[in-house]
Amino acid sequence: MTTPVLLITFALLATLAGPLLKGRGWVDRSPRLGILVWQALTASIVVSVILASVSLALPVMPVLGGLADFLQACAMVLRAQYSTPGGAVVSMAGAVMAFVLGARVLYCLAIEVMSARRDRKEHIGSLSLVSRRDPTTDVLVVDHAVPTAYCLPGRRRDIVFTTAALRVLDEQQRQAVLRHELAHLHGHHHLVLIGANAWVRAFPRIPIFAMARVELGRLVELAADDRAAAGNDSRLTVASALVRLAEAGHAPASALAASGTATLVRVRRLAAPAAPLHRARVALTMVAATAMLALPVAVTATPALATVQAQTCPVEFPQSV
Amino acid sequence: MHHLGHLESAIMDLMWSRSAPASVREILVGLQPERELAYMTVKTVMDTLHRKGLLMREPDGRAFRYRPTRTREQYTAAHMGEVLASGNDRRATLLHFLEQIPAEDLTQLREALNQAAGPPAGTTQ
Numbered sequence: 001m002t003t004p005v006l007l008i009t010f011a012l013l014a015t016l017a018g019p020l021l022k023g024r025g026w027v028d029r030s031p032r033l034g035i036l037v038w039q040a041l042t043a044s045i046v047v048s049v050i051l052a053s054v055s056l057a058l059p060v061m062p063v064l065g066g067l068a069d070f071l072q073a074c075a076m077v078l079r080a081q082y083s084t085p086g087g088a089v090v091s092m093a094g095a096v097m098a099f100v101l102g103a104r105v106l107y108c109l110a111i112e113v114m115s116a117r118r119d120r121k122e123h124i125g126s127l128s129l130v131s132r133r134d135p136t137t138d139v140l141v142v143d144h145a146v147p148t149a150y151c152l153p154g155r156r157r158d159i160v161f162t163t164a165a166l167r168v169l170d171e172q173q174r175q176a177v178l179r180h181e182l183a184h185l186h187g188h189h190h191l192v193l194i195g196a197n198a199w200v201r202a203f204p205r206i207p208i209f210a211m212a213r214v215e216l217g218r219l220v221e222l223a224a225d226d227r228a229a230a231g232n233d234s235r236l237t238v239a240s241a242l243v244r245l246a247e248a249g250h251a252p253a254s255a256l257a258a259s260g261t262a263t264l265v266r267v268r269r270l271a272a273p274a275a276p277l278h279r280a281r282v283a284l285t286m287v288a289a290t291a292m293l294a295l296p297v298a299v300t301a302t303p304a305l306a307t308v309q310a311q312t313c314p315v316e317f318p319q320s321v
Numbered sequence: 322m323h324h325l326g327h328l329e330s331a332i333m334d335l336m337w338s339r340s341a342p343a344s345v346r347e348i349l350v351g352l353q354p355e356r357e358l359a360y361m362t363v364k365t366v367m368d369t370l371h372r373k374g375l376l377m378r379e380p381d382g383r384a385f386r387y388r389p390t391r392t393r394e395q396y397t398a399a400h401m402g403e404v405l406a407s408g409n410d411r412r413a414t415l416l417h418f419l420e421q422i423p424a425e426d427l428t429q430l431r432e433a434l435n436q437a438a439g440p441p442a443g444t445t446q
Binding site for chain 2: 112115116119120123124125126127128129130142143144146148149150151152153160162177180181184189190191193194197220224236239240241242243245246247249260261262263264266267268270271272
Protein backbone atom coordinates (compact mmCIF):
# COMPACT_ATOMS: atom_id res chain seq x y z
CA MET A 1 0.00 0.00 0.00
CA THR A 2 2.93 2.37 0.54
CA THR A 3 3.68 2.66 -3.17
CA PRO A 4 0.47 4.39 -4.27
CA VAL A 5 0.53 6.58 -1.17
CA LEU A 6 4.06 7.69 -1.96
CA LEU A 7 3.20 8.34 -5.58
CA ILE A 8 0.13 10.40 -4.78
CA THR A 9 2.08 12.36 -2.18
CA PHE A 10 4.74 13.00 -4.79
CA ALA A 11 2.12 14.18 -7.29
CA LEU A 12 0.61 16.55 -4.72
CA LEU A 13 4.01 17.96 -3.83
CA ALA A 14 4.81 18.46 -7.50
CA THR A 15 1.50 20.28 -7.92
CA LEU A 16 2.49 22.61 -5.12
CA ALA A 17 5.87 23.21 -6.75
CA GLY A 18 4.22 24.96 -9.71
CA PRO A 19 3.50 28.30 -8.05
CA LEU A 20 7.00 28.30 -6.56
CA LEU A 21 8.56 27.77 -9.97
CA LYS A 22 6.50 30.53 -11.52
CA GLY A 23 8.03 33.36 -9.54
CA ARG A 24 11.63 32.33 -10.01
CA GLY A 25 14.00 34.72 -11.74
CA TRP A 26 16.25 32.00 -13.08
CA VAL A 27 13.46 30.67 -15.28
CA ASP A 28 13.52 33.91 -17.27
CA ARG A 29 17.29 33.91 -17.35
CA SER A 30 17.35 30.52 -18.96
CA PRO A 31 14.00 30.03 -20.68
CA ARG A 32 15.04 26.81 -22.39
CA LEU A 33 15.84 25.26 -19.04
CA GLY A 34 12.55 26.64 -17.74
CA ILE A 35 10.68 24.92 -20.57
CA LEU A 36 12.36 21.65 -19.70
CA VAL A 37 11.52 21.94 -16.01
CA TRP A 38 7.87 22.79 -16.60
CA GLN A 39 7.56 19.86 -18.98
CA ALA A 40 9.22 17.50 -16.51
CA LEU A 41 7.03 18.78 -13.69
CA THR A 42 3.73 18.36 -15.50
CA ALA A 43 4.70 15.02 -16.99
CA SER A 44 5.86 13.67 -13.63
CA ILE A 45 2.51 14.55 -12.03
CA VAL A 46 0.59 12.66 -14.69
CA VAL A 47 3.03 9.75 -14.70
CA SER A 48 2.95 9.35 -10.94
CA VAL A 49 -0.85 9.36 -10.77
CA ILE A 50 -1.04 6.78 -13.53
CA LEU A 51 1.65 4.68 -11.87
CA ALA A 52 -0.19 4.92 -8.54
CA SER A 53 -3.21 3.36 -10.23
CA VAL A 54 -1.04 0.76 -11.90
CA SER A 55 0.55 -0.23 -8.60
CA LEU A 56 -2.90 -0.63 -7.03
CA ALA A 57 -3.84 -2.84 -9.93
CA LEU A 58 -0.69 -4.94 -9.99
CA PRO A 59 -1.98 -7.80 -7.79
CA VAL A 60 -4.73 -8.58 -10.28
CA MET A 61 -2.69 -7.97 -13.39
CA PRO A 62 -1.70 -11.01 -15.41
CA VAL A 63 1.66 -9.39 -16.03
CA LEU A 64 2.55 -10.05 -12.41
CA GLY A 65 2.13 -13.76 -12.93
CA GLY A 66 4.41 -13.54 -15.93
CA LEU A 67 6.91 -11.58 -13.92
CA ALA A 68 6.78 -14.12 -11.14
CA ASP A 69 7.30 -16.97 -13.57
CA PHE A 70 10.25 -15.12 -14.92
CA LEU A 71 11.62 -14.81 -11.46
CA GLN A 72 10.85 -18.53 -11.01
CA ALA A 73 8.99 -17.96 -7.77
CA CYS A 74 7.65 -15.26 -5.61
CA ALA A 75 4.17 -14.59 -6.96
CA MET A 76 3.01 -14.69 -3.36
CA VAL A 77 5.68 -12.36 -2.11
CA LEU A 78 5.27 -10.01 -5.01
CA ARG A 79 1.52 -9.88 -4.46
CA ALA A 80 2.13 -9.19 -0.82
CA GLN A 81 4.47 -6.36 -1.65
CA TYR A 82 1.82 -4.60 -3.71
CA SER A 83 -1.14 -5.76 -1.68
CA THR A 84 -3.76 -3.26 -0.61
CA PRO A 85 -6.16 -3.42 2.34
CA GLY A 86 -9.14 -3.38 0.00
CA GLY A 87 -7.91 -6.41 -1.86
CA ALA A 88 -9.29 -7.22 -5.27
CA VAL A 89 -11.84 -4.39 -5.33
CA VAL A 90 -9.24 -1.70 -4.83
CA SER A 91 -7.00 -3.38 -7.35
CA MET A 92 -9.71 -3.52 -9.96
CA ALA A 93 -10.47 0.14 -9.33
CA GLY A 94 -6.77 0.89 -9.81
CA ALA A 95 -6.71 -1.03 -13.06
CA VAL A 96 -9.71 0.84 -14.39
CA MET A 97 -8.30 4.16 -13.32
CA ALA A 98 -4.90 3.49 -14.89
CA PHE A 99 -6.61 2.57 -18.13
CA VAL A 100 -8.95 5.57 -18.09
CA LEU A 101 -6.18 8.03 -17.30
CA GLY A 102 -3.83 6.63 -19.92
CA ALA A 103 -6.54 6.60 -22.56
CA ARG A 104 -7.62 10.11 -21.65
CA VAL A 105 -4.11 11.52 -21.97
CA LEU A 106 -3.58 9.86 -25.34
CA TYR A 107 -7.01 10.92 -26.58
CA CYS A 108 -6.47 14.57 -25.60
CA LEU A 109 -3.05 14.59 -27.21
CA ALA A 110 -4.51 13.22 -30.43
CA ILE A 111 -7.28 15.83 -30.41
CA GLU A 112 -4.78 18.65 -29.97
CA VAL A 113 -2.49 17.38 -32.70
CA MET A 114 -5.33 16.91 -35.14
CA SER A 115 -7.07 20.19 -34.46
CA ALA A 116 -3.80 22.10 -34.82
CA ARG A 117 -3.17 20.30 -38.09
CA ARG A 118 -6.66 21.04 -39.38
CA ASP A 119 -6.47 24.71 -38.41
CA ARG A 120 -3.13 25.03 -40.12
CA LYS A 121 -4.37 23.40 -43.28
CA GLU A 122 -7.30 25.78 -43.42
CA HIS A 123 -5.01 28.68 -42.75
CA ILE A 124 -2.59 27.68 -45.50
CA GLY A 125 -5.51 27.54 -47.92
CA SER A 126 -6.55 31.13 -47.38
CA LEU A 127 -2.98 32.33 -46.87
CA SER A 128 -2.00 31.13 -50.33
CA LEU A 129 -4.75 33.31 -51.80
CA VAL A 130 -3.76 36.52 -50.04
CA SER A 131 0.04 36.27 -49.89
CA ARG A 132 2.94 36.38 -52.28
CA ARG A 133 6.39 34.98 -51.69
CA ASP A 134 9.21 37.45 -51.48
CA PRO A 135 11.87 35.97 -53.75
CA THR A 136 14.89 37.27 -51.84
CA THR A 137 13.89 36.47 -48.24
CA ASP A 138 11.52 33.58 -49.00
CA VAL A 139 8.95 34.93 -46.53
CA LEU A 140 5.28 35.26 -47.39
CA VAL A 141 3.98 38.81 -47.56
CA VAL A 142 0.34 39.75 -46.95
CA ASP A 143 -0.88 43.16 -48.00
CA HIS A 144 -2.37 44.42 -44.76
CA ALA A 145 -2.39 47.56 -42.62
CA VAL A 146 -1.74 45.92 -39.24
CA PRO A 147 2.01 45.41 -38.77
CA THR A 148 2.58 41.87 -37.61
CA ALA A 149 4.63 38.77 -38.23
CA TYR A 150 4.01 35.13 -37.44
CA CYS A 151 5.09 31.66 -38.41
CA LEU A 152 3.27 28.55 -39.46
CA PRO A 153 4.89 25.51 -37.87
CA GLY A 154 4.46 21.95 -39.05
CA ARG A 155 5.41 20.30 -42.26
CA ARG A 156 5.03 23.41 -44.38
CA ARG A 157 7.04 25.86 -42.37
CA ASP A 158 6.46 29.44 -43.38
CA ILE A 159 7.06 32.87 -42.00
CA VAL A 160 4.57 35.61 -42.77
CA PHE A 161 5.00 39.39 -42.63
CA THR A 162 2.36 41.97 -43.39
CA THR A 163 3.35 44.82 -45.69
CA ALA A 164 2.82 47.20 -42.78
CA ALA A 165 5.37 45.27 -40.70
CA LEU A 166 7.92 45.42 -43.51
CA ARG A 167 7.32 49.14 -43.81
CA VAL A 168 7.80 50.09 -40.15
CA LEU A 169 10.85 47.89 -39.50
CA ASP A 170 14.32 48.61 -40.76
CA GLU A 171 16.44 45.90 -42.33
CA GLN A 172 18.14 44.83 -39.10
CA GLN A 173 14.84 44.67 -37.25
CA ARG A 174 13.32 42.60 -40.04
CA GLN A 175 16.22 40.17 -39.75
CA ALA A 176 15.71 40.01 -35.99
CA VAL A 177 12.01 39.19 -36.36
CA LEU A 178 12.90 36.58 -38.95
CA ARG A 179 15.41 34.98 -36.57
CA HIS A 180 12.78 34.97 -33.80
CA GLU A 181 10.29 33.14 -35.99
CA LEU A 182 12.96 30.75 -37.27
CA ALA A 183 13.81 29.97 -33.66
CA HIS A 184 10.16 29.00 -33.10
CA LEU A 185 10.28 26.71 -36.11
CA HIS A 186 13.65 25.14 -35.37
CA GLY A 187 12.84 24.75 -31.67
CA HIS A 188 9.54 22.97 -32.49
CA HIS A 189 7.85 25.33 -30.08
CA HIS A 190 4.43 24.42 -31.43
CA LEU A 191 4.94 20.90 -30.06
CA VAL A 192 5.68 22.34 -26.62
CA LEU A 193 2.40 24.22 -26.81
CA ILE A 194 0.46 21.24 -28.17
CA GLY A 195 1.71 19.15 -25.23
CA ALA A 196 0.74 21.85 -22.74
CA ASN A 197 -2.69 22.16 -24.37
CA ALA A 198 -3.20 18.41 -24.16
CA TRP A 199 -2.54 18.36 -20.39
CA VAL A 200 -5.04 21.18 -19.88
CA ARG A 201 -7.62 19.39 -22.01
CA ALA A 202 -7.08 16.15 -20.09
CA PHE A 203 -7.16 17.75 -16.62
CA PRO A 204 -9.07 21.01 -16.93
CA ARG A 205 -9.77 21.32 -13.21
CA ILE A 206 -6.19 21.10 -12.03
CA PRO A 207 -4.74 24.61 -12.02
CA ILE A 208 -1.10 23.65 -12.40
CA PHE A 209 -1.63 22.53 -15.99
CA ALA A 210 -3.23 25.84 -16.95
CA MET A 211 -0.37 27.59 -15.19
CA ALA A 212 2.15 25.48 -17.10
CA ARG A 213 0.50 26.37 -20.38
CA VAL A 214 0.71 30.10 -19.68
CA GLU A 215 4.31 29.81 -18.54
CA LEU A 216 5.36 27.65 -21.48
CA GLY A 217 3.69 30.09 -23.89
CA ARG A 218 5.71 32.88 -22.32
CA LEU A 219 8.95 30.93 -22.14
CA VAL A 220 8.99 29.90 -25.80
CA GLU A 221 8.83 33.61 -26.66
CA LEU A 222 11.76 34.35 -24.37
CA ALA A 223 13.71 31.43 -25.83
CA ALA A 224 13.03 32.67 -29.36
CA ASP A 225 14.07 36.20 -28.34
CA ASP A 226 17.37 34.84 -27.09
CA ARG A 227 17.99 33.03 -30.34
CA ALA A 228 16.99 36.11 -32.32
CA ALA A 229 19.42 38.19 -30.29
CA ALA A 230 22.18 35.98 -31.67
CA GLY A 231 24.34 35.87 -28.59
CA ASN A 232 24.09 39.36 -27.21
CA ASP A 233 24.83 41.34 -30.33
CA SER A 234 21.36 42.28 -31.35
CA ARG A 235 19.33 42.25 -28.16
CA LEU A 236 18.42 45.88 -28.61
CA THR A 237 17.47 45.29 -32.22
CA VAL A 238 14.98 42.61 -31.17
CA ALA A 239 13.66 44.88 -28.43
CA SER A 240 13.31 47.82 -30.79
CA ALA A 241 11.49 45.64 -33.34
CA LEU A 242 9.03 44.65 -30.62
CA VAL A 243 8.42 48.23 -29.55
CA ARG A 244 8.22 49.44 -33.13
CA LEU A 245 5.60 46.89 -34.11
CA ALA A 246 3.66 47.42 -30.90
CA GLU A 247 3.57 51.17 -31.46
CA ALA A 248 2.61 50.95 -35.09
CA GLY A 249 -0.09 48.38 -34.57
CA HIS A 250 -1.47 48.93 -31.10
CA ALA A 251 -4.90 47.49 -30.57
CA PRO A 252 -7.85 49.78 -30.10
CA ALA A 253 -8.59 49.83 -26.38
CA SER A 254 -11.68 47.67 -26.61
CA ALA A 255 -10.48 45.10 -29.10
CA LEU A 256 -8.53 41.94 -28.60
CA ALA A 257 -5.81 43.56 -26.57
CA ALA A 258 -4.08 41.40 -24.04
CA SER A 259 -2.27 43.31 -21.38
CA GLY A 260 1.13 44.47 -22.50
CA THR A 261 2.84 42.97 -19.47
CA ALA A 262 4.30 39.96 -21.23
CA THR A 263 5.77 42.13 -23.96
CA LEU A 264 7.11 44.58 -21.40
CA VAL A 265 8.94 41.72 -19.68
CA ARG A 266 10.43 40.73 -23.02
CA VAL A 267 11.62 44.24 -23.82
CA ARG A 268 13.11 44.79 -20.34
CA ARG A 269 14.83 41.45 -20.48
CA LEU A 270 16.30 42.15 -23.91
CA ALA A 271 17.30 45.66 -22.94
CA ALA A 272 18.97 44.75 -19.64
CA PRO A 273 20.02 41.13 -19.84
CA ALA A 274 20.73 39.30 -16.60
CA ALA A 275 23.88 37.21 -16.47
CA PRO A 276 23.30 33.72 -17.80
CA LEU A 277 22.92 30.98 -15.23
CA HIS A 278 26.03 29.40 -13.84
CA ARG A 279 26.82 26.07 -15.48
CA ALA A 280 26.70 24.19 -12.22
CA ARG A 281 23.23 25.53 -11.60
CA VAL A 282 22.07 24.51 -15.05
CA ALA A 283 23.47 21.02 -14.53
CA LEU A 284 21.87 20.74 -11.11
CA THR A 285 18.49 21.81 -12.45
CA MET A 286 18.74 19.26 -15.24
CA VAL A 287 19.46 16.55 -12.69
CA ALA A 288 16.46 17.68 -10.65
CA ALA A 289 14.21 17.60 -13.72
CA THR A 290 15.41 14.10 -14.60
CA ALA A 291 14.90 12.99 -11.02
CA MET A 292 11.34 14.30 -11.09
CA LEU A 293 10.61 11.97 -13.98
CA ALA A 294 12.61 9.03 -12.64
CA LEU A 295 11.32 9.13 -9.09
CA PRO A 296 7.76 7.87 -9.70
CA VAL A 297 9.11 5.04 -11.82
CA ALA A 298 11.63 4.12 -9.14
CA VAL A 299 9.00 4.22 -6.40
CA THR A 300 6.77 1.93 -8.42
CA ALA A 301 9.52 -0.55 -9.13
CA THR A 302 10.96 -0.66 -5.61
CA PRO A 303 8.63 -3.37 -4.17
CA ALA A 304 9.44 -5.63 -7.11
CA LEU A 305 13.14 -5.11 -6.56
CA ALA A 306 12.68 -5.66 -2.85
CA THR A 307 10.97 -8.95 -3.65
CA VAL A 308 13.88 -10.06 -5.74
CA GLN A 309 16.25 -9.26 -2.94
CA ALA A 310 14.16 -10.79 -0.20
CA GLN A 311 15.59 -14.04 1.11
CA THR A 312 12.19 -15.69 1.12
CA CYS A 313 12.24 -15.47 -2.61
CA PRO A 314 15.32 -17.14 -3.98
CA VAL A 315 15.76 -16.00 -7.47
CA GLU A 316 17.84 -17.95 -9.86
CA PHE A 317 18.71 -15.85 -12.79
CA PRO A 318 19.67 -17.52 -16.00
CA GLN A 319 23.24 -18.73 -15.99
CA SER A 320 24.57 -15.99 -18.12
CA VAL A 321 24.16 -13.59 -15.22
CA MET B 322 -2.19 19.04 -54.16
CA HIS B 323 0.45 21.73 -54.07
CA HIS B 324 -0.14 22.36 -57.75
CA LEU B 325 -3.87 22.77 -57.23
CA GLY B 326 -3.21 25.24 -54.43
CA HIS B 327 -1.16 27.32 -56.84
CA LEU B 328 -3.92 27.14 -59.42
CA GLU B 329 -6.49 28.28 -56.88
CA SER B 330 -4.51 31.39 -56.08
CA ALA B 331 -3.75 32.07 -59.77
CA ILE B 332 -7.46 31.85 -60.57
CA MET B 333 -8.42 34.07 -57.64
CA ASP B 334 -5.79 36.60 -58.71
CA LEU B 335 -7.38 36.72 -62.14
CA MET B 336 -10.91 36.89 -60.79
CA TRP B 337 -9.99 39.71 -58.43
CA SER B 338 -8.32 41.68 -61.20
CA ARG B 339 -11.42 41.57 -63.39
CA SER B 340 -14.40 43.83 -62.98
CA ALA B 341 -16.91 41.64 -64.82
CA PRO B 342 -17.94 38.03 -64.15
CA ALA B 343 -15.94 35.46 -66.08
CA SER B 344 -16.61 32.06 -67.61
CA VAL B 345 -14.28 29.11 -67.16
CA ARG B 346 -13.22 29.56 -70.79
CA GLU B 347 -12.18 33.17 -70.19
CA ILE B 348 -10.18 32.26 -67.11
CA LEU B 349 -8.53 29.42 -69.02
CA VAL B 350 -7.48 31.87 -71.73
CA GLY B 351 -6.25 34.31 -69.11
CA LEU B 352 -4.07 31.63 -67.48
CA GLN B 353 -2.83 30.05 -70.66
CA PRO B 354 0.13 32.05 -71.83
CA GLU B 355 2.01 30.76 -68.77
CA ARG B 356 0.58 27.30 -68.26
CA GLU B 357 -0.70 24.38 -70.21
CA LEU B 358 -4.08 23.64 -68.70
CA ALA B 359 -7.07 21.53 -69.58
CA TYR B 360 -10.52 23.09 -69.51
CA MET B 361 -11.74 20.47 -67.05
CA THR B 362 -8.88 21.18 -64.63
CA VAL B 363 -9.76 24.84 -64.46
CA LYS B 364 -13.45 24.05 -64.20
CA THR B 365 -12.84 21.64 -61.31
CA VAL B 366 -10.79 24.16 -59.38
CA MET B 367 -13.37 26.88 -59.98
CA ASP B 368 -16.13 24.57 -58.77
CA THR B 369 -14.05 23.95 -55.66
CA LEU B 370 -13.65 27.69 -55.12
CA HIS B 371 -17.41 28.04 -55.51
CA ARG B 372 -17.99 25.28 -52.99
CA LYS B 373 -15.60 26.99 -50.58
CA GLY B 374 -17.61 30.18 -50.88
CA LEU B 375 -14.95 32.21 -52.65
CA LEU B 376 -16.76 32.43 -55.98
CA MET B 377 -20.41 32.79 -56.76
CA ARG B 378 -21.86 31.83 -60.09
CA GLU B 379 -24.91 32.32 -62.23
CA PRO B 380 -26.04 30.26 -65.20
CA ASP B 381 -25.15 31.64 -68.59
CA GLY B 382 -26.45 29.45 -71.38
CA ARG B 383 -25.11 25.96 -70.78
CA ALA B 384 -22.25 27.11 -68.54
CA PHE B 385 -21.78 29.45 -65.58
CA ARG B 386 -20.28 32.85 -65.12
CA TYR B 387 -18.28 33.31 -61.91
CA ARG B 388 -17.32 36.27 -59.78
CA PRO B 389 -15.65 36.65 -56.39
CA THR B 390 -17.96 36.82 -53.39
CA ARG B 391 -15.62 39.27 -51.68
CA THR B 392 -12.91 41.65 -52.87
CA ARG B 393 -9.30 40.73 -52.22
CA GLU B 394 -9.18 43.41 -49.53
CA GLN B 395 -12.22 41.98 -47.76
CA TYR B 396 -10.86 38.49 -47.95
CA THR B 397 -7.44 39.58 -46.68
CA ALA B 398 -9.05 41.53 -43.85
CA ALA B 399 -11.02 38.46 -42.79
CA HIS B 400 -7.93 36.27 -42.98
CA MET B 401 -5.80 38.68 -40.96
CA GLY B 402 -8.65 39.25 -38.52
CA GLU B 403 -8.46 35.57 -37.67
CA VAL B 404 -4.68 35.68 -37.43
CA LEU B 405 -4.75 38.62 -35.04
CA ALA B 406 -7.53 37.12 -32.96
CA SER B 407 -5.56 33.90 -32.60
CA GLY B 408 -2.75 35.88 -30.96
CA ASN B 409 -4.60 35.78 -27.69
CA ASP B 410 -5.93 32.28 -27.68
CA ARG B 411 -3.47 29.55 -26.96
CA ARG B 412 -3.88 27.23 -29.83
CA ALA B 413 -0.69 26.02 -31.37
CA THR B 414 -1.64 26.86 -34.95
CA LEU B 415 0.44 29.99 -35.36
CA LEU B 416 3.26 31.51 -33.38
CA HIS B 417 3.17 35.28 -33.30
CA PHE B 418 6.05 37.69 -32.93
CA LEU B 419 4.01 39.73 -30.48
CA GLU B 420 0.54 40.11 -29.11
CA GLN B 421 -1.65 43.09 -29.77
CA ILE B 422 -1.03 45.58 -27.02
CA PRO B 423 -3.41 48.25 -25.72
CA ALA B 424 -2.36 51.83 -26.39
CA GLU B 425 -2.00 52.74 -22.73
CA ASP B 426 0.81 50.21 -22.26
CA LEU B 427 2.95 51.58 -25.06
CA THR B 428 4.73 54.35 -23.16
CA GLN B 429 6.13 51.83 -20.70
CA LEU B 430 7.52 49.77 -23.59
CA ARG B 431 9.17 52.80 -25.15
CA GLU B 432 10.63 53.84 -21.78
CA ALA B 433 12.11 50.39 -21.16
CA LEU B 434 13.79 50.50 -24.54
CA ASN B 435 15.06 54.06 -24.18
CA GLN B 436 16.55 53.39 -20.77
CA ALA B 437 18.68 50.64 -22.22
CA ALA B 438 19.62 52.48 -25.36
CA GLY B 439 20.92 55.32 -23.20
CA PRO B 440 20.31 58.97 -24.02
CA PRO B 441 18.52 59.00 -27.34
CA ALA B 442 21.04 59.71 -30.03
CA GLY B 443 19.33 60.94 -33.12
CA THR B 444 15.95 59.62 -32.06
CA THR B 445 13.41 61.98 -30.66
CA GLN B 446 10.72 61.12 -28.17
